[in-house]
Amino acid sequence: MPICCTVKLGDNVGLHGRPGALLVDLARRNSETRIVLKNGGKEAIAASLLALLALGVGKGGEVVVEISGGKEEAIFDRVLAILLGEVR
């Protein structure tokens, strides 16, 4: 079941650096699933750190997360954890 949801990032989490790298890693390990983040009219595949950076989402910002193609629930849980700052 495809998932589409708006997520507010943790206060200390911005879409760059470590969180970005974690998302890229997640996307790489689940290459069949399409993971896309959107913000302000721009969209980015999670597999590209540059695209994620270019979304320009700072600490505590908001993104729309779209996941489709398999294992959506499990992957979304993981994405959520990263965006909320629960993964180091």
Next chain:
Amino acid sequence: MRFNGIPGVPGIGVGEIIKYELLDVTDHIIRGGHNRSYNHDGSYINSWSDLVELGSKELAALIENMQEVQGSESEKSARDILNVQLEILNDPLLADNIIETVNKGVSLKESVKNGFAVWKKQISSLQDEYIKNRVQDLDDLEKRLLNILSGKSPSFLGLRTHVILVANELLPSELLQLDRNFLKGLVLAYGSLTSHTVLLAKAFGIPTILGAYPFIPHLENGKIIKINGENGEITDEMAGQDVVTGQNVFASWDEIHNQHKTNRQNKNKYCPRGVETADDFKIKLLANLDTLEEAGDVKRVGAQGIGLFRTEFLYLKYGKNFSQLEEEEAYAYLLQEFGASKVIIRLLDLGSDKPWADMSIPKETNPALGERGIRLLLKHPSILKRQIRTIFKAVIRVFNDSKKLITPPSLLIPMVTSFSQIEEVKNTISNIMQDFPLIKFPCIGAMIEVPAMALSLPVIAKEVDFISIGTNDLVQYGMAIDRLNPEMQTAWQEPGILRLLAMIIKEAKRLRIPLSVCGEIAGLKEGIVLLLGLGVRSFSMIPGSIPVMREYISKIEIRKVVPLVNEILKFPNKFSKKELVDVFCRMKD
């Protein structure tokens, strides 16, 4: 002269100004002359994926270097920054863009510039300050890739003197490539507090001043200045004090500094030379080598040879993919540059704070007290044999048209904790030598790093040709203090340790076995004085320290130092600077 910039990183720094853009032509650098990939000149790189592979290897190596001091916050920040760059390098969209451009017939170099430009534009137009600053990482990475394409490999820049680096801007990896032992401060024309370079400087504790553009023209190359990172002040007014430690008994900075100016003429020739003390004792100066890049430095500073080649860093750096051929090339390179008799190769010293993923080391509660050094290596005989075999192969490769028996480099056994280990190593070597009939049996040395072996010198001396005192570990095990603990800095000054050293040196003299000291104490002024007073005449240290030490030792009179050291050995507690000064002054009169 007095200027005020914007405070960046607090702290006081004193040193000679070097302007970054003049780093290439200044005499201050001891640039690692070796291009890490000896046959790479960039021309054979045809595709983006080739470039990515090389760039990834470089970054991975830099990251591994940062892992030498585990758990240190500064190294961790440096690693994070480099990891992000590694991630960007492998970005699929960047790849698509560049490959597409290349397929249209554009050169790889231009395609790289284009691809990066696209993303730099996007990111620099963002609102978020922090993300916007990541453009610096893209610049850094782009520069690295363009350097690879033009055959320029980054090299470790050793510095000769204490330096305040003045630059318009500095990229993070440019900062990471500078010798932090000698970088005493940073003055940047621009720069922001959230830039990665400043964050790194903060992590490394390097006093930094930003916003210096109005007065940078007044900061002349070569001038000695003092910066205060707390209030942004830059001045050349200093109370006449030694800038190296702030208080000096034995020599003044100005004297050494002036000597340096006259010695800079010989920078291009390799003139290996030791030094004579003020009372004509001959002292040998050798260099510690961790990476091949520093080989150029070793030559620049005129070290008389390599007193310690820490081979484990080769393994740690290249990791799983370290092929025997690459290892052979590494040894061959050194043998070619310095000759076998001037190279001492230490067998792999892994374990403790240098775990190697490919070697299964059991999880221990006390790695420093567990499987490490030769103890570990002997548990993995295939790895030991591989290393020795590879060294011999390198010898054959370099000296293959010799008609007589070939002398191999000396081999040093790390962390010897029992005599039987020496026997085992020698037996292993003997067996391997049957396949190398043209090579003579190598000179074998033992690292004396544990008290038990210090007390067993008479037995050891019969089986080895030389000994090397590893002061870092000797102090660690002798004082039961973690070598990574900051208190280690002064732990060696405990008289008990000094007496232990005195005993080792005296025994070695009695047994007529050559002895050298490698270890951080040899790089400290007080350390050198004490060791000289105790009777050491051969030192191995990082190349960067050699020029200053050479000057320093030339001013020391051993006959004055010996009684000083004898006095100190009687102290109940660590000598303090003041006591040292007192005793010395009494002696002067």
